[in-house]
Amino acid sequence: MDAMLSLSHVSFSYHTLGGETLALYDISFSVGFGEFAAIVGPSGCGKSTLLSLICGLIRPESGQIIMAGARKNQTDDGSPGIGYMLQRDHLFEWRTVYDNVLLGLEIQKKLTPEKRRRVEEMLDTYGLSAFAGMKPSALSGGMKQRAALIRTLALDPELLLLDEPFSALDYQTRLEVADDIGMIIRREGKTAILVTHDLSEAISMADRVIVLSRRPGQVKSIIPISFPAEYDTPLKKRNAEQFSHYFNLIWKELKQYG
Ligand code: ADP
Numbered sequence: 001m002d003a004m005l006s007l008s009h010v011s012f013s014y015h016t017l018g019g020e021t022l023a024l025y026d027i028s029f030s031v032g033f034g035e036f037a038a039i040v041g042p043s044g045c046g047k048s049t050l051l052s053l054i055c056g057l058i059r060p061e062s063g064q065i066i067m068a069g070a071r072k073n074q075t076d077d078g079s080p081g082i083g084y085m086l087q088r089d090h091l092f093e094w095r096t097v098y099d100n101v102l103l104g105l106e107i108q109k110k111l112t113p114e115k116r117r118r119v120e121e122m123l124d125t126y127g128l129s130a131f132a133g134m135k136p137s138a139l140s141g142g143m144k145q146r147a148a149l150i151r152t153l154a155l156d157p158e159l160l161l162l163d164e165p166f167s168a169l170d171y172q173t174r175l176e177v178a179d180d181i182g183m184i185i186r187r188e189g190k191t192a193i194l195v196t197h198d199l200s201e202a203i204s205m206a207d208r209v210i211v212l213s214r215r216p217g218q219v220k221s222i223i224p225i226s227f228p229a230e231y232d233t234p235l236k237k238r239n240a241e242q243f244s245h246y247f248n249l250i251w252k253e254l255k256q257y258g
């Protein structure tokens with residue numbers, strides 16, 4: 001698989017008045033075009049820092065991050081190469097759902113009739129058309145995350161970064177939303193990196209799981225995940241025989257290096 005993103009020997013420290021904190025050490029991995037990668041590791045091990053490095057908010061202290069086909073934050077037509085999805089949906093209550101999903105395009109002054117149509121299509125495909133004129137508070141937690149994803153996809157990013165996007169949701173909703181979001185990302189053919197401390201979420205959504213150690217985060221192992229074709233959604237994968245095998249394998253990795 002061609003690499004869309006590759007990190008080699010990346011390290012990063014935070015410098016504060018209190019001193020220096022080595023957050024990540026000697027991180028190397030790559031993500032292929034169209035691949036869905038998950039990064040798991042204990043809280044505080046540097047997962048969010050890693051995403052900030054990938055999207056160029058901060059620079060590595062040493063090592064290199066290369067994104068193929070696009071400059072890191074802008075593609076040639078000026079559209080952002082990278083889209084972000086966070087724990088909170090960050091929808092604005094004073095705008096309708098429709099105006100929220102168009103917000104990114106508006107801010108970037110790229111709201112062409114064609115892009116508007118594309119967004120309307122996504123609202124329709126992903127079951128939000130009927131809610132377009134409502135305020136976000138009228139939506140369930142899952143629908144809000146779906147709207148947030150459509151807003152991100154509207155900008156047509158080449159790479160999607162998801163930082164614990166489901167952790168604010170209750171367990172039941174979380175399963176449904178992960179299913180939903182996973183399906184949308186695959187249908188849209190996006191390359192994605194999901195950061196989570198939830199092993200089951202990683203195993204049920206990703207093609208590969210990258211396991212980080214405690215801080216300073218180091219890559220402890222990279223585990224390819226594959227399920228028989230009939231297990232084609234995260235929820236179904238959770239019920240597959242292979243699931244507990246992967247769970248135990250990654251659990252051991254995490255504990256061993258704890
Ligand atoms: P994770 O997302 O895996 O929970 P983070 O990447 O947020 O971990 O943080 C990794 C480490 O870096 C933590 O020990 C955290 O306290 C520290 N850290 C994060 N952000 C900053 C910052 N802005 N300044 C100083 N230290 C930070």
Ligand code: MG
Nearest residue numbers: 047048049163
């Ligand atoms: Mg984090």
